[in-house]
Amino acid sequence: MFPRDLLAGDTETAARRLIGARLVRGSGPEARTGRIVEVEAYIGLEDLASHARTGRTKRNAVMFGPPGAAYVYLVYGMHNCLNVVTEAEGRPAAVLIRAVEPIAGVDEMRASRLGVLGGGSGRRETAAELSRRRVETLPKARLAAGPGLVCAAFSIDRRDDGRDLCDPASPIRLEITDEDEQLPIAVGPRIGIDYAPEPWLSRPWRFFVPGHASLSIAEARDRRGQAS
DNA sequence: AGTTGGATGGTCT
DNA sequence: GACCATCCAACTG
Numbered sequence: 001m002f003p004r005d006l007l008a009g010d011t012e013t014a015a016r017r018l019i020g021a022r023l024v025r026g027s028g029p030e031a032r033t034g035r036i037v038e039v040e041a042y043i044g045l046e047d048l049a050s051h052a053r054t055g056r057t058k059r060n061a062v063m064f065g066p067p068g069a070a071y072v073y074l075v076y077g078m079h080n081c082l083n084v085v086t087e088a089e090g091r092p093a094a095v096l097i098r099a100v101e102p103i104a105g106v107d108e109m110r111a112s113r114l115g116v117l118g119g120g121s122g123r124r125e126t127a128a129e130l131s132r133r134r135v136e137t138l139p140k141a142r143l144a145a146g147p148g149l150v151c152a153a154f155s156i157d158r159r160d161d162g163r164d165l166c167d168p169a170s171p172i173r174l175e176i177t178d179e180d181e182q183l184p185i186a187v188g189p190r191i192g193i194d195y196a197p198e199p200w201l202s203r204p205w206r207f208f209v210p211g212h213a214s215l216s217i218a219e220a221r222d223r224r225g226q227a228s
Numbered sequence: 229a230g231t232t233g234g235a236t237g238g239t240c241t
Numbered sequence: 242g243a244c245c246a247t248c249c250a251a252c253t254g
Contacts, residue, residue, distance in 0.1 A: 057240075076237085098246090158238095191246075191247095
C-alpha cells in the first residue's frame with residue numbers, strides 16, 4: 001500500500017516520493033508490477049501548463065478532489081495518461097506517471113500493448129503488422145517507457161478515472177515497501193507543454209532516475225536534466 | 229541521428 | 242474549429 005499522507009503535501013515532494021514506488025494492476029500470479037522512474041508535477045490553478053489552468057471542468061474534476069485518486073485522460077485522440085492526484089482537496093494538483101520499469105507480469109503487459117494496437121483481424125494492414133512485430137520483440141525495459149505506454153501496458157483507460165490508488169483493494173494501485181531503495185533523482189523541464197508561457201514552460205518539474213533504461217523516448221531525446 | 233507527418237477523438241473557445 | 246501532458250514509421254542527410 002501507499003500512505004495517502006505522502007501525497008497530501010506539496011506536489012514536488014509527492015513527485016519525488018513516487019519515484020521508485022510501484023504501480024500495480026491486479027493480483028495473484030498475473031499481477032502487473034512496475035517501478036515508477038519518471039514523473040511530472042502539475043501544480044495548482046496558476047500553473048499554465050496544467051489542465052486545471054482553465055478552472056474546474058468535467059475532464060479535470062478529479063484533480064480538485066482528495067489526494068491518491070487516479071486522474072486519467074485521453075490525449076491526441078488515442079493515448080491515455082495516468083496521474084496521481086496530490087495536495088489537499090479543493091486545490092487541483094497531480095503527478096503524471098511518465099515511465100515505469102516492468103518488474104512482474106511482463107507477458108501481460110506485452111499482451112496489453114498488443115491489444116491496444118486494435119483489432120488486427122483485417123489484413124492489408126502492413127503498418128499495423130509491423131507495429132505488432134515490434135511490440136513482440138520489444139525489450140522488457142521499453143514496454144512502459146512513456147505516459148501513453150504506461151497506460152497501454154497496464155490496461156489503464158478513462159474508466160479508471162477517479163479510482164483510489166491508495167486503496168489496497170483497488171485493481172490499480174500504488175505500493176511502497178521498506179525494501180524499495182531510494183533511487184537517485186534528476187530534474188528537468190516538463191515535456192510536451194510548448195503552449196505554456198514562461199515561467200511555467202521552464203519549471204524543473206520533471207523528476208526521473210538519471211540514465212535509467214526505462215525512461216520515456218522524449219526524455220532520452222531531451223537530455224538537459226540536471227541532478228539534484 | 230534527426231526531422232516530419234499521420235493516426236484519431238475528446239475538450240474547450 | 243483548433244488544439245492537444247503521444248507514439249511510431251518513414252523520410253532526409
